[in-house]
Amino acid sequence: MTAPTAPPLVDLFERGLDAPICLTWELTYACNLACAHCLSSSGRRDPRELSTAEAKAVIDELEAMQVFYVNIGGGEPTVRADFWELLDYATAHHVGVKFSTNGVRITPDAAARLASNDYVDVQISLDGATADVNDAVRGAGSYATALRALENLAAAGMRNFKISVVCTRHNIPQLDDFKALADRFGAQLRLTRLRPSGRGADVWDELHPTAAQQRELYDWLLAHGENVLTGDSFFHLSAYGEALPGLNLCGAGRVVCLIDPVGDVYACPFAIHDEFLAGNVREADGFSGVWRDSELFRRLRTPQHGGACASCAFYDTCKGGCMAAKFFTGLPLDGPDPECVQGYGEQLLARRGDGTRVPKPSGDHSRRSRTTVDLVLTRREAVEQRARPPVSDCAEHPLAGLDLTPTGKDTAHA
């Protein structure tokens, strides 16, 4: 279609769009769970949370900007009293909604309501194909809650809802089981990357897939192709050879961003830190003003250089990987991803001295631990579990589930 000299779409996207393609909106930091790897360190509601009217004003802006849909998460978004009201408001205003939930409020009635709305998609978070693997990370009973939600959605006739899995060292051996589970409910499987963000930073070392498991995951993804969604989550694995489906681009501040429960706008859902804070939707020019004019976003939209990675033969495919993963593991942003498949990230991680300061998330809404002395004898895992900060449900990549189909001369490449 275009002249042979026209730049590839990815290059255009690197300079940013007038409006995000889609964005993530964490509606609340409140959560009934306390997942060990919660990227938003959720648990307690923030008293400064956007009101219903303020949330509707954001939706009005998204409609005007023609943002096709939002990925709603949290916290657990369905615990907001106005969740269903906001859902209906968004879809009535041509903003589609895809929301992530641990399933706690997906009753048969709620499932029927969701199944009747073409502009809504649901993602049930599940981080183990069995209760033991899931509940170790997401908390006791969370597997049963998720399965009940899946049953309710399937019974209501909802099709192609998602089972959303954060890949860990413990569930990589269950990939086939997850697929079978999704098939059983007429659902689609989504696999996303564990990021060292929020409370995820505290458990990343022990939970992130080993190098051998990364290879296993890559091969599995190639074998299952477009039937399994990844939200472009694993583009750093493309350096194994063949590119995985998707844009293979860090979209932070260029095609995606995050709005947090108090209206703060961050470059991406994995980067809740002052370093990546672009502004707040409560400012005079609202969300669109932040998207358009924030200095941070302008900077992210300028050409990025490979830094230490520039001379690597695979830089074109992995682009140095995930900015947030580097930041929260204390690695330089212009160097390799901590999970670089060439092993450069691991070398850097190993060389970090004890003096390396790993940045902490700016906000922590984890529930405070109990102050009473607990004299009940518990198993070792239970003690470790409690020592971890509180949890939530939100491993969400903003491009999650997008099937990116470029149309034009070069249909095979975005």
Added chain:
Amino acid sequence: MTTTDSATIVMDLDRAWDLHPQVSVRPEPFGALLYHFGTRKLSFLKDRRLLAVVQALAYAPTARAACLAAGLGDNELPRYGRALAVLVQSSMVVGRTP
């Protein structure tokens, strides 16, 4: 991402077509973004003229007429026809009864 061999698809340029009613179009400097709320697929139009063709479909008696209305020359019809065929295959564009 759908890897479609567009060369193998034949587009009937002599009938009426339209965007699927569940498709939203967002013009962009490079062309446009298309989002289908039914299939939840996103597509890119890499060319403003293809956008003009797509937008003309609803009012033109045939796809050929839409192309000509968008200012395309006869020699460009095969290429644009293939692009439309890809959109048909992903249900972004559907047949219309005039």
